[in-house]
Amino acid sequence: MGRTLAEKVWEDHVVRRAEGEPDLLYIDLHLVHEVTSPQAFDGLRASGRVVRRPDLTVSTEDHNVPTIDIDKPIADPVSAAQVDALRRNCAEFGVPLYSLGNVEQGIVHVVGPQMGLTQPGMTVVCGDSHTSTHGAFGALAFGIGTSEVEHVLATQTLPLKPFKTMAITVNGALPEGVTAKDLILAVIAKIGTGGGQGYVLEYRGEGVRGLSMEGRMTLCNMSIEAGARAGMVAPDETTFAYLEGRDRAPKGAEWDAAVEYWRSLVTDDDAEFDAEVVIEASELSPFVTWGTNPGQGAPLSATVPSPDDAKDEVERVAIERALDYMGLTAGMPLRDITVDTVFLGSCTNGRIEDLRAAADVLRGHQVADGVRMLVVPGSARVRLQAESEGLDQIFLDAGAEWRGAGCSMCLAMNPDKLAPQERSASTSNRNFEGRQGPGGRTHLVSPQVAAATAVTGHLASPADLANA
Amino acid sequence: MDAFTTHTGTAAPLRRSNVDTDQIIPAEFLKRITRHGFEDALFQAWRQDPEFVLNRPEYHGVSILVAGPDFGTGSSREHAVWALQDYGFAVVLSSRFADIFRGNSGKAGLLTALVDQDVIEQLWTLVEADPSTSITVDLDAQTVAAGDLTATFEVDPYVRWRLMEGLDDVGITLQNEHLISEFEGSRPSFKPTTVG
Numbered sequence: 062m063g064r065t066l067a068e069k070v071w072e073d074h075v076v077r078r079a080e081g082e083p084d085l086l087y088i089d090l091h092l093v094h095e096v097t098s099p100q101a102f103d104g105l106r107a108s109g110r111v112v113r114r115p116d117l118t119v120s121t122e123d124h125n126v127p128t129i130d131i132d133k134p135i136a137d138p139v140s141a142a143q144v145d146a147l148r149r150n151c152a153e154f155g156v157p158l159y160s161l162g163n164v165e166q167g168i169v170h171v172v173g174p175q176m177g178l179t180q181p182g183m184t185v186v187c188g189d190s191h192t193s194t195h196g197a198f199g200a201l202a203f204g205i206g207t208s209e210v211e212h213v214l215a216t217q218t219l220p221l222k223p224f225k226t227m228a229i230t231v232n233g234a235l236p237e238g239v240t241a242k243d244l245i246l247a248v249i250a251k252i253g254t255g256g257g258q259g260y261v262l263e264y265r266g267e268g269v270r271g272l273s274m275e276g277r278m279t280l281c282n283m284s285i286e287a288g289a290r291a292g293m294v295a296p297d298e299t300t301f302a303y304l305e306g307r308d309r310a311p312k313g314a315e316w317d318a319a320v321e322y323w324r325s326l327v328t329d330d331d332a333e334f335d336a337e338v339v340i341e342a343s344e345l346s347p348f349v350t351w352g353t354n355p356g357q358g359a360p361l362s363a364t365v366p367s368p369d370d371a372k373d374e375v376e377r378v379a380i381e382r383a384l385d386y387m388g389l390t391a392g393m394p395l396r397d398i399t400v401d402t403v404f405l406g407s408c409t410n411g412r413i414e415d416l417r418a419a420a421d422v423l424r425g426h427q428v429a430d431g432v433r434m435l436v437v438p439g440s441a442r443v444r445l446q447a448e449s450e451g452l453d454q455i456f457l458d459a460g461a462e463w464r465g466a467g468c469s470m471c472l473a474m475n476p477d478k479l480a481p482q483e484r485s486a487s488t489s490n491r492n493f494e495g496r497q498g499p500g501g502r503t504h505l506v507s508p509q510v511a512a513a514t515a516v517t518g519h520l521a522s523p524a525d526l527a528n529a
Numbered sequence: 530m531d532a533f534t535t536h537t538g539t540a541a542p543l544r545r546s547n548v549d550t551d552q553i554i555p556a557e558f559l560k561r562i563t564r565h566g567f568e569d570a571l572f573q574a575w576r577q578d579p580e581f582v583l584n585r586p587e588y589h590g591v592s593i594l595v596a597g598p599d600f601g602t603g604s605s606r607e608h609a610v611w612a613l614q615d616y617g618f619a620v621v622l623s624s625r626f627a628d629i630f631r632g633n634s635g636k637a638g639l640l641t642a643l644v645d646q647d648v649i650e651q652l653w654t655l656v657e658a659d660p661s662t663s664i665t666v667d668l669d670a671q672t673v674a675a676g677d678l679t680a681t682f683e684v685d686p687y688v689r690w691r692l693m694e695g696l697d698d699v700g701i702t703l704q705n706e707h708l709i710s711e712f713e714g715s716r717p718s719f720k721p722t723t724v725g
């Protein structure tokens with residue numbers, strides 16, 4: 062029988078297989094950041110161990126760093142201690158680190174791909190659930206816990222039980238104005254936040270083939286919001302074109318050998334998935350969330366659902382709670398929801414293409430009165446690239462804030478936070494209660510919807526601006 | 530991790546059931562960046578009470594905790610195990626442990642020995658009557674002995690093996706170090722590195 066993409070990558074990394082035991086898998090790339098690594102390094106130190114392959118490990122500062130005044134010391138003592146610990150640990154164990162101020166600094170999941178470190182057929186891990194992002198290249202990439210971080214640092218391997226596989230097939234090309242973010246929000250609304258539990262999702266079909274690498278990363282990034290361990294897209298010409306010439310991509314004869322191998326990384330025609338979901342692209346439109354988990358979303362043209370629409374008691378209570386927390390009334394049009402904050406950034410939508418898309422919408426418009434818009438590039442390089450294209454000026458002219466790289470308002474771990482009851486349209490991936498600050502209310506949206514929302518002050522798509 | 534075959538020490542009676550991980554170590558300590566030094570955080574709220582068992586001089590230096598049923602429920606925080614170990618506990622005895630806590634203990638090298646509740650009651654009586662009572666936990670024989678009392682305990686066979694060999698997860702993997710090196714020797718040269 063044929064094998065799926067995920068199975069092929071898995072098989073190519075088995076160091077040891079024994080009856081009744083998990084496989085020992087080799088890890089090609091270990092990404093490290095300040096939040097989940099300190100205890101892992103401390104564990105190494107306590108047992109007198111070293112980092113086995115510092116040359117397959119790379120770290121950056123992202124979750125805790127401020128996005129303005131980055132030359133000043135970090136004010137919050139807990140954040141400062143975590144960043145300090147990372148700097149000391151990387152120096153002691155010889156792990157390369159891109160610190161605040163370095164041109165390669167940024168969100169760990171933006172940095173890996175842009176350096177060309179993330180390549181097809183690799184195993185990639187990080188102490189962070191959104192490691193699934195790297196699956197866009199046809200890598201098997203997933204988040205791990207702190208004791209697993211220590212295990213990978215010490216051995217460059219992980220004992221793992223195989224995942225199940227699920228195909229998400231998108232029939233037809235995405236309609237004009239529909240983005241990868243809309244697609245993944247629709248997928249999560251369809252299968253639920255637990256629908257992918259235990260699975261590696263493979264996104265396939267015409268709607269996925271037509272996406273850029275940035276779009277595929279957005280898609281794979283949020284696989285975790287459907288409960289999955291990882292998401293993958295088979296590599297193709299789009300992947301190779303993105304990688305060619307990048308700093309860490311193979312060169313010359315090595316490149317040819319790599320591409321030959323990469324071309325074999327597709328699911329065989331006769332392979333079987335454990336589950337399959339089909340999406341018709343023609344039915345998709347801009348999608349936003351109204352509730353407090355990423356599965357509580359609907360097309361922008363819809364209305365806020367009512368607890369009475371629930372299919373069971375559990376869902377009824379969930380809707381009630383969400384409406385209460387979000388301060389929304391059942392039946393109101395989603396377009397009538399006004400926001401005071403717009404956040405463009407994160408490992409979901411903080412890449413150059415996302416900034417370009419938002420800038421295109423904003424050009425010639427102003428951010429509405431009473432709305433603040435934060436534009437936070439995913440990495441220092443994205444920031445530089447955007448500046449070289451003049452995008453910063455478009456954002457500044459429109460009245461938005463142009464900031465330094467980091468996780469920023471994706472999570473309330475650094476100075477960029479929502480105040481209680483403040484409401485945001487956010488291009489990030491989690492709308493949990495308090496995720497962007499205690500009491501803060503989050504609507505997940507695409508970069509295009511974020512920009513249009515900034516202009517109108519209520520949830521809107523770029524088409525609404527043209528019609529206005 | 531040190532190999533564990535037998536352990537002899539004095540014990541503290543913790544006459545409470547359903548001790549959850551928030552009580553073992555409050556969430557505020559999860560912000561710390563070290564894996565050690567959690568001894569002061571252990572049972573922090575209860576330690577404010579001078580009468581709490583661990584505050585009483587006769588129980589200083591204990592290394593065995595005799596706990597009520599459903600010990601370690603609640604969150605999956607590994608810090609709960611670290612705090613017990615940092616305080617000096619090598620063994621926790623209970624008639625029922627929460628699964629995740631038990632799993633975390635096995636990984637970190639803290640023995641969670643499962644005994645009948647009447648054994649717990651007898652041990653409580655013994656160590657309350659005489660706090661200097663010495664208890665011996667024999668992992669090889671799977672017995673706990675104190676005074677005239679000898680009882681058997683249950684432990685997961687895999688955890689028992691790991692404890693007796695003194696192996697943590699990393700140690701177990703490193704037993705196959707030659708296979709890792711072999712695999713590394715056959716990796717394609719086009720795979721990227723982060724340095725150089």
Ligand code: SF4
Pocket residue numbers: 123124168169170189191407408409467468471472489490
């Ligand atoms: S941007 Fe958000 S989701 Fe991504 S790594 Fe940072 S905190 Fe996590």
